[in-house]
Amino acid sequence: MQRSGSGDNHASYKLGALTIASLRDGYVDMPPTRLRRAGNKQFGDDLPPQVRLVGGSLRLSVNAFAIDDGADVTLIDTGASNAWHPSMGRLPVALREAGIAVDRVGTVAFTHTHLDHIHGLILPDGEDAFPRLARLLVPKEEIGMFRAEARLERFHERAEAFEAGQRIGANIEALGAPGHEVGHTCFRITSHGETVLVWGDIVHVPSMQFEHPEITWEFDGDQEQARASRLRMMALAADNMYCVAGAHLDSPGVGRITRSGTGFRFDPL
Numbered sequence: 001m002q003r004s005g006s007g008d009n010h011a012s013y014k015l016g017a018l019t020i021a022s023l024r025d026g027y028v029d030m031p032p033t034r035l036r037r038a039g040n041k042q043f044g045d046d047l048p049p050q051v052r053l054v055g056g057s058l059r060l061s062v063n064a065f066a067i068d069d070g071a072d073v074t075l076i077d078t079g080a081s082n083a084w085h086p087s088m089g090r091l092p093v094a095l096r097e098a099g100i101a102v103d104r105v106g107t108v109a110f111t112h113t114h115l116d117h118i119h120g121l122i123l124p125d126g127e128d129a130f131p132r133l134a135r136l137l138v139p140k141e142e143i144g145m146f147r148a149e150a151r152l153e154r155f156h157e158r159a160e161a162f163e164a165g166q167r168i169g170a171n172i173e174a175l176g177a178p179g180h181e182v183g184h185t186c187f188r189i190t191s192h193g194e195t196v197l198v199w200g201d202i203v204h205v206p207s208m209q210f211e212h213p214e215i216t217w218e219f220d221g222d223q224e225q226a227r228a229s230r231l232r233m234m235a236l237a238a239d240n241m242y243c244v245a246g247a248h249l250d251s252p253g254v255g256r257i258t259r260s261g262t263g264f265r266f267d268p269l
């Protein structure tokens with residue numbers, strides 16, 4: 001996977017015959033108490049110095065990813081639009097910067113249905129963000145959660161459930177990675193022998209969780225399951241030389257992962 005272009009809000013990469021674009025929706029600041037060790041325990045004064053803070057907070061990038069096969073664009077996650085903090089909602093700017101016309105997005109697939117991933121379907125002015133959207137794919141376990149989002153009401157019936165193990169496109173396979181949320185999914189994208197794992201919320205705090213994948217996140221619905229999924233996906237990527245692309249890795253959030261000591265190491269691309 002090689003970088004082919006970049007700007008303030010995006011980076012583009014070649015993966016075989018595909019172009020993968022990382023799109024920066026923005027960021028969200030969270031208190032470091034959201035990090036959890038075994039037994040769901042917070043850190044206090046013993047927060048490891050490697051954890052990077054901005055004004056006392058963890059700053060999580062919020063990224064979405066576009067897969068362009070030349071004919072059609074599949075978007076994985078859509079950012080928060082104006083449904084959360086104003087530090088998010090830049091997806092339309094990022095798409096423009098990446099040269100992706102919004103009417104080329106035919107498929108949107110969600111890694112899970114938390115608000116920083118789904119609300120970009122609708123622009124702040126209330127218009128549809130993707131006028132030619134043909135398929136809206138939601139993890140089967142989270143269809144009910146998606147349909148509970150009042151702001152997205154006009155999409156409720158258009159949502160189509162997909163299952164772990166399903167191919168959602170010629171080059172894209174859904175891999176179940178539950179824990180952060182019940183239907184949390186990673187997407188394995190392969191072309192000409194190259195693979196990137198677009199892994200959603202496997203990692204929230206990159207300065208900590210590659211080296212210590214056992215550390216969890218307060219908003220992981222099931223801490224034990226999230227820990228197991230993180231270890232499994234990190235091992236899968238490292239042992240098969242897949243690149244990874246993360247929703248909350250520092251923008252652009254794409255890189256290589258290798259085993260290192262008892263944990264892993266991430267090298268951005």
Ligand SMILES: [Zn+2]
Nearest residue numbers: 114116201247
């Ligand atoms: Zn998230």
